[in-house]
Amino acid sequence: MLGKLRKYVNEVLPKTVGKYLSKIGLTPNGATLIGFMFAIIAPILAYYRIYVLIPIMIVLSGLMDVVDGAIARATNKTTKFGAYLDSLTDRISDMLFFLALIFAGVNPYLSIIALGFSEVVSYARSKGELLGVKMEGVGLLERSERLILLFIASIFAIFKLNLIANIIILIVAILGVITIYQRSLKIKKELKNQ
Template sequence: MLGKLRKYVNEILPKTVGKYLSKIGLTPNAATTIGFLFAILAPTLAYFKFFIAIPIMIVLSGLMDVVDGAIARATNKTTKFGAYLDSLTDRISDMLFFLALIFEGLNPYLSIIALGFSEIVSYARSKGELLGIKMEGIGLLERSERLILLFVASILALLKYYLVGNIIIVIIAILGAITVYQRSYRVKKALND
């Protein structure tokens, strides 16, 4: 959904932010790890009722997820392990963000359903790409959109608008289900062609 913006970011960031951060010694895998540490902090701080940290950790983790790719492209250090590490930590980070929202007071059952569809969205992409089908940009709810919605839900929960926050979680689940369908349709169509 944010494909056009992603294309712009992928062209500009490596030449600017990626180049600068690589010069000060930050590697793509280090950026991925830092982003993952922010994700770990989200439920940890939420458990201790430091709820204001949740949206901040979501933003910082999401930024590092963009930065790691920018550094990799700026330095021509894109590696298969780096891609694997990025994908793996993204999946675990999603789980940690939903856990933080549960600690913050959002419905655990809805959160588990939304998390499940989020993980299946990612699985559908990786399985499709294993079959040799380009999957980037397919579907309504890629990770960037999911992080934006998680950020909004965390702000709403912080303000104690739990009903609206839970509606956002339901939207994540519904958009996730639609995205799974869209990606499955894309795979079926590509394989039939």
Template sequence: MLGKLRKFVNSVAPTTVGKALYKAGVTPDELTYTGLALSALAPLAVYLGKLIMLPFLILLAGLMDVLDGAVARASGRTTAFGSYLDSVTDRVSDAFLFLAMALAGVNQYITMIALAFSLMVSYARAKGELLNVRMEGIGLVERSERLIILFVMSLLLLLRQLLVDNIIMAVVAVLAAATVIQRSVHVKRSIG
């Protein structure tokens, strides 16, 4: 859904922010690992009662995910392993962020279903691309949309809106499941 925005960011970020970070000596892998570390801090912050940190950690982790690709493209350092590392750390980061939401009081059962379908969205893309099917932009909720939703949910948690967060998490689960179906249909149509 955010495909047009992503294309804009991917066209602007490498020429501005990506180049600046690269010139400062920042590598794409450092940004990838920083995003993973920020995500890992999210459940710890919630566990320690620092719920106020959760929106910032989600926002910064998402920013690192945008910037690692920008630096890779700006520096000409896009590699197969970098792509693999980004994908794997994104899945681990997702698990940390969903865990943080469950620890913050969002219904654990619904959260685990949403996480499972979120991981399946990514798996469906990876498997489709392995079959040489273009998968970018296919489906309702890719990772960027899910991060935005988790960010909004973290703000609502600060307002003690658990019922609203439970409903939103259920919507994430349904939308992620719908995205898996959309991607599966897309692959079926593409490969016959």
């Protein structure tokens, strides 16, 4: 859904932020791991009821997820292991953000359902690409949209407006189902044409 913005970011960031950060010694995998550390911190903060910092951890982790790719493109250091590490830490980070929201009072059952569909969304992309189908930009709920929704839910959780946070998590689950369907249709269509 944010495909046009992503295209712009992928063109501009490597030339600016990516070059600068690579000059100060930050590697793509280093940026990935820094973003992952922010995700690890989120549920710890939530467990200790420091809810106000959860949205910040989501933003910083999401930002580093953009930065790692910018550094890789700026330095021509895109590697298969880097792509694997990025994808792996993204999946675990998603789980950690949902856990943080559960600690902050969001419905755990709804969160588990939304997390499950979110993981299947990512799996559908991965499997589709293994089958040779280009999956970037397919579906309503890619990771960037999911992080935005989790960020918004975490803001409402800070103020104990858990009903609204639960509705947002329900939206994540519903959009996840729709995205799985959209990606499955795309894969079926592309494989039919091969």
